[in-house]
Amino acid sequence: MSKSKQKKSATREWIDALVFAVVAASLIRWLLLEPFTIPTGSMEKSLLVGDFLFVSKMHYGTRIPKTPLQVPLTHQKIWGTEIPSYSDAIQLPYYRLPGFTSIKRNDVVVFNYPVEFQFPNDLKTNYIKRAVGVPGDVIEIKDGDLIVNGEKALQPEEMQFSYRITTNRPLTADFLNDYGINPDSFYADPQSNQFAVWCTQTVIDRLSQSPVVTSVTKDIFPAGREETSIYPAGNPWKWNRDNFGPLKVPGKGETIELTSENLIKYFFVIKHYEDHQAVEIKNGSLFIDGQKLDSYTFKQNYYFMMGDNRHNSLDSRYWGFVPEDHVVGKAWFLWLSLDQYESLFNKIRWSRLFRGIE
Numbered sequence: 001m002s003k004s005k006q007k008k009s010a011t012r013e014w015i016d017a018l019v020f021a022v023v024a025a026s027l028i029r030w031l032l033l034e035p036f037t038i039p040t041g042s043m044e045k046s047l048l049v050g051d052f053l054f055v056s057k058m059h060y061g062t063r064i065p066k067t068p069l070q071v072p073l074t075h076q077k078i079w080g081t082e083i084p085s086y087s088d089a090i091q092l093p094y095y096r097l098p099g100f101t102s103i104k105r106n107d108v109v110v111f112n113y114p115v116e117f118q119f120p121n122d123l124k125t126n127y128i129k130r131a132v133g134v135p136g137d138v139i140e141i142k143d144g145d146l147i148v149n150g151e152k153a154l155q156p157e158e159m160q161f162s163y164r165i166t167t168n169r170p171l172t173a174d175f176l177n178d179y180g181i182n183p184d185s186f187y188a189d190p191q192s193n194q195f196a197v198w199c200t201q202t203v204i205d206r207l208s209q210s211p212v213v214t215s216v217t218k219d220i221f222p223a224g225r226e227e228t229s230i231y232p233a234g235n236p237w238k239w240n241r242d243n244f245g246p247l248k249v250p251g252k253g254e255t256i257e258l259t260s261e262n263l264i265k266y267f268f269v270i271k272h273y274e275d276h277q278a279v280e281i282k283n284g285s286l287f288i289d290g291q292k293l294d295s296y297t298f299k300q301n302y303y304f305m306m307g308d309n310r311h312n313s314l315d316s317r318y319w320g321f322v323p324e325d326h327v328v329g330k331a332w333f334l335w336l337s338l339d340q341y342e343s344l345f346n347k348i349r350w351s352r353l354f355r356g357i358e
Contacts, residue, residue: 042307045158061099133304135251162311
């Protein structure tokens with residue numbers, strides 16, 4: 001006589017269901033889609049603080065985890081603690097499954113912050129920007145205008161800059177909110193009726209018509225005004241956020257001559273992203289693993305990323321190129337959007353739900 005199958009306890013059923021849910025969610029997150037939240041205003045007004053979106057891993061191809069030993073559904077630390085959620089005892093080589101497209105110019109891309117060297121590549125903090133330059137493109141910025149390959153680039157519809165406005169009376173947060181300017185997007189000078197605002201051209205045109213606004217000036221850094229934090233560090237050309245380049249975006253298989261100018265532009269890339277053991281400059285020449293080189297061939301593709309909020313974005317103008325092995329995926333669509341300045345049901349920006357990202 002065969003023994004009847006023992007029925008699972010309620011506790012065991014809950015544990016099995018939980019394990020299944022974690023495994024399924026981990027596979028979906030790794031292979032297909034990963035949730036992402038917009039934490040800063042660097043992409044406003046295209047993407048807003050409080051937007052929740054899905055990042056497609058399928059578009060550019062799913063990246064095989066370089067750091068496989070990590071707690072499921074975590075990133076850098078275990079939830080609510082300072083305990084690392086991973087071990088870097090095993091580091092796998094970079095490999096990406098085939099995707100059905102490549103990064104196109106002006107795609108909105110989620111990637112790992114390249115200069116966060118204290119973490120493995122795939123566990124660096126996720127950033128989101130627009131890929132304004134792809135391999136082979138020559139990037140230049142003139143008086144705030146982005147120039148790609150000698151032509152003025154396509155401008156995102158909701159692109160923002162900073163402006164200085166003078167008024168004949170103090171402005172309130174409610175007044176600026178009527179123009180779509182939230183409290184994080186303006187600064188009032190307490191000593192005068194001057195304001196710094198970050199907004200689109202459409203909004204600034206409306207503000208200019210207000211009888212309380214007496215003057216409007218776009219806050220453009222002039223050519224020759226050096227920003228020491230600009231990429232590449234120590235460059236002699238006095239580049240800044242509004243006057244930058246020309247700088248060519250390197251691509252896989254491209255060979256460059258290691259002139260003094262190219263060493264300034266690309267040494268950081270070769271040293272940190274090309275998987276060499278020892279890279280240094282001695283007597284004006286590049287040495288890799290002790291061997292002097294007169295030319296260099298790049299091992300992977302790179303991208304130049306910028307935020308649509310051009311005067312409030314920490315991007316490739318400041319830290320350089322994004323390597324292909326740091327790309328997480330394509331920002332695909334919004335599924336929720338919450339306004340931090342509203343309450344209850346007014347917090348939900350209903351018009352943004354399930355909107356595609358362009």
